[in-house]
Amino acid sequence: MKVYDLGGNVYVSQSNLSTYEKLPRDIAQIRGVEVKFVDGNLPGKSDFFRYPQFPTIMNKEVQQSINAVFSKIGDEVKKQQQMMVEKNEQDPSTYHWVSLNSQIPYNFNNKLSVVVYRGAGTRKDGNSEYTFSSSQFFNFNLLTGKQIYLKDVLTTEEQIERVNQYLKKEYGYAKGIDVHRDEFYFSNFLFWHDMEYMPPDEYFGIHVLIKDSDSKNNLPVRYIPKEVYAK
Numbered sequence: 138m139k140v141y142d143l144g145g146n147v148y149v150s151q152s153n154l155s156t157y158e159k160l161p162r163d164i165a166q167i168r169g170v171e172v173k174f175v176d177g178n179l180p181g182k183s184d185f186f187r188y189p190q191f192p193t194i195m196n197k198e199v200q201q202s203i204n205a206v207f208s209k210i211g212d213e214v215k216k217q218q219q220m221m222v223e224k225n226e227q228d229p230s231t232y233h234w235v236s237l238n239s240q241i242p243y244n245f246n247n248k249l250s251v252v253v254y255r256g257a258g259t260r261k262d263g264n265s266e267y268t269f270s271s272s273q274f275f276n277f278n279l280l281t282g283k284q285i286y287l288k289d290v291l292t293t294e295e296q297i298e299r300v301n302q303y304l305k306k307e308y309g310y311a312k313g314i315d316v317h318r319d320e321f322y323f324s325n326f327l328f329w330h331d332m333e334y335m336p337p338d339e340y341f342g343i344h345v346l347i348k349d350s351d352s353k354n355n356l357p358v359r360y361i362p363k364e365v366y367a368k
Contacts, residue, residue: 166279169244170194177211177237179218185236186214189251199282203249206275210253211237217257232260242344243323247279250322274320274346288316290343296366300345303365310347310359320346324360 171193177186188211194200214237221233236256243250257269276285291297291314301313321343342362 166193166195167246170249170279172241172244174239175208175211177215179215179222182218182222184218184234185238186211186218187239188214188237188253189239189241191249194279196280196282199279202282203277203279207239207251207253210255210273214255221257230261234258234260243276243325245325248285248323249277249279250324251275251277252322272346274322276322286316287314287319287321287343287345290321291316291366293368296368300361300366303361304347304359308359312349314345314347318348320348 170191173190173192174187175190177188178184188207190204190207191200194203214235217235221235224233225231234257236258237254239251239253241249241251251274253273253275255269255271255273256267258265258267260266277283278285291300297314297316304310304314324341324344342360342365344358344360346358
């Protein structure tokens with residue numbers, strides 16, 4: 138099926154060679170949107186530094202809003218890279234670097250999940266060492282541009298309790314999640330390989346980053362199947 142943008146937020150699909158039907162926006166991008174990765178390196182630099190942009194989101198305001206989230210992160214890392222350049226000039230014996238990367242674990246049914254990885258470190262005498270690393274999870278409704286948070290997925294005490302029981306049984310974690318604190322992303326592994334085998338309204342579950350309030354360290358990301366918390 139081909140989709141054509143006629144302007145004015147009007148989209149049509151061509152189901153055969155002679156017939157066109159007006160196509161709702163939610164159907165037009167139900168099978169995902171295009172992802173382009175931007176190389177954010179300063180001139181002459183070759184650190185692993187890229188961030189995503191989404192040029193085919195049909196609502197242009199939503200497109201600009203979502204793209205701005207990641208271009209802002211790119212700008213922040215570029216400033217850090219400039220600081221590293223200055224450090225390298227002051228101390229040529231140690232190479233200081235930054236990195237920015239991302240993955241798209243879910244891009245389907247008008248939902249988009251993006252995982253952003255940031256890092257920094259040094260390299261000297263062939264040895265590399267991380268001085269900083271972090272990950273951020275973003276989930277968007279592609280029709281409204283609004284971010285989706287864990288509290289929007291687990292909306293009842295019953296759902297939260299079922300998830301907590303699952304975490305205790307499968308991972309030995311008994312403290313429970315906090316839907317206002319912990320982060321998540323939608324997950325659909327088959328979609329990564331071949332989206333033709335995946336029904337348009339299905340995803341396998343969520344991955345949750347549990348931020349233990351009693352520790353400065355985050356617990357590993359835990360996978361929770363959809364059937365555990367489905368209403």
